[in-house]
Amino acid sequence: MKTRVAVISGGRTGEHDVSVRSAKSIVAGLDPAKYEISEYFIEREGKWKPRPILPEPGAHPEIDVVFPVLHGTFGEDGTMQGLLELADPPYVGAGVMASSISMDKEMMKRVCKERSLPVVDYVVLRRGCTNVLQACAGLKFPLFVKPANLGSSVGISKAKNDSELEAAFRMAEQYDHKVIVERGIAGRELECSVLGNESPAASLPCEILPSREFYDYEDKYLLDMAKTQVPADLPAAVTGELRRLAVECYRAVECEGMARVDFFLESATGQLYINEINTIPGFTSISMYPKMWEHSGVPFRELLDRLIALALERHARKKATKFAR
Numbered sequence: 001m002k003t004r005v006a007v008i009s010g011g012r013t014g015e016h017d018v019s020v021r022s023a024k025s026i027v028a029g030l031d032p033a034k035y036e037i038s039e040y041f042i043e044r045e046g047k048w049k050p051r052p053i054l055p056e057p058g059a060h061p062e063i064d065v066v067f068p069v070l071h072g073t074f075g076e077d078g079t080m081q082g083l084l085e086l087a088d089p090p091y092v093g094a095g096v097m098a099s100s101i102s103m104d105k106e107m108m109k110r111v112c113k114e115r116s117l118p119v120v121d122y123v124v125l126r127r128g129c130t131n132v133l134q135a136c137a138g139l140k141f142p143l144f145v146k147p148a149n150l151g152s153s154v155g156i157s158k159a160k161n162d163s164e165l166e167a168a169f170r171m172a173e174q175y176d177h178k179v180i181v182e183r184g185i186a187g188r189e190l191e192c193s194v195l196g197n198e199s200p201a202a203s204l205p206c207e208i209l210p211s212r213e214f215y216d217y218e219d220k221y222l223l224d225m226a227k228t229q230v231p232a233d234l235p236a237a238v239t240g241e242l243r244r245l246a247v248e249c250y251r252a253v254e255c256e257g258m259a260r261v262d263f264f265l266e267s268a269t270g271q272l273y274i275n276e277i278n279t280i281p282g283f284t285s286i287s288m289y290p291k292m293w294e295h296s297g298v299p300f301r302e303l304l305d306r307l308i309a310l311a312l313e314r315h316a317r318k319k320a321t322k323f324a325r
Contacts, residue, residue, distance in 0.1 A: 007067045046074075067092045068091060098279060104149050120183050121183045123138070129179075141160050145157050145171075146181075148176050155171060192204075194259050208288075231292075258279070
């Protein structure tokens with residue numbers, strides 16, 4: 001019998017359109033000889049089509065495994081994972097805790113620092129902050145200003161002076177109550193895909209070559225001018241260290257299934273810094289998560305097979321846990 005896969009896309013997020021594109025790629029990539037696919041779409045206002053998944057075990061016997069393809073808030077941040085834990089089907093990707101920690105840029109950095117993993121110097125501001133310049137006085141320009149809980153570079157600005165910093169904060173606080181201000185790194189942007197549950201493995205890394213000053217939303221999805229190099233042209237020792245750090249970051253947040261870990265390689269020092277971890281990376285035609293695995297010997301269709309197998313494996317492991325007397 002075919003495995004019945006429910007693919008969820010859309011959502012109440014600034015990354016709604018990217019989610020839809022990722023889901024289309026996944027639906028097209030799943031082997032029709034192995035899978036029977038049903039699609040669940042969440043409108044921008046939160047309405048489900050054709051119907052919502054209910055938070056009740058056994059309410060959806062027509063689903064064998066769920067593949068959430070929801071980027072950003074209300075999908076990648078632990079909220080959807082919480083619903084799926086209550087509904088109790090196997091689902092692809094990280095659980096509630098790993099999703100929420102990874103989504104929050106401050107919490108991810110705090111966990112990495114606790115594990116002695118390298119992250120860029122930063123400060124945290126709250127919406128309505130009236131002393132932005134004073135709070136960031138310990139950081140040197142240029143600075144990157146980011147909403148703490150958002151992806152796809154939505155709401156991110158580069159600030160080169162005080163007035164730009166103030167403006168960047170005002171934009172970022174529209175997207176989240178918590179804002180991260182980071183020291184800018186002059187260097188290279190690198191990414192690495194990770195796959196697995198208790199024994200994760202890292203792909204060959206890639207390099208992002210932005211067409212703009214930094215790899216923002218337009219450069220990622222609209223302009224079609226940014227370039228990528230897979231695998232990244234790095235010394236073997238740097239490649240090995242980057243892959244090690246990717247796996248260690250993945251383990252630090254207790255991720256499962258999949259994630260893409262993004263890095264900076266500082267030109268002046270040769271230091272690698274973990275930028276962020278994405279627990280539901282893009283699966284569009286230009287997305288690097290599947291491309292890195294393809295260059296590492298795992299083609300797209302096989303990658304989807306592995307992700308579904310990992311979801312089923314984790315669910316079976318969970319069922320061996322006793323929750324009540």
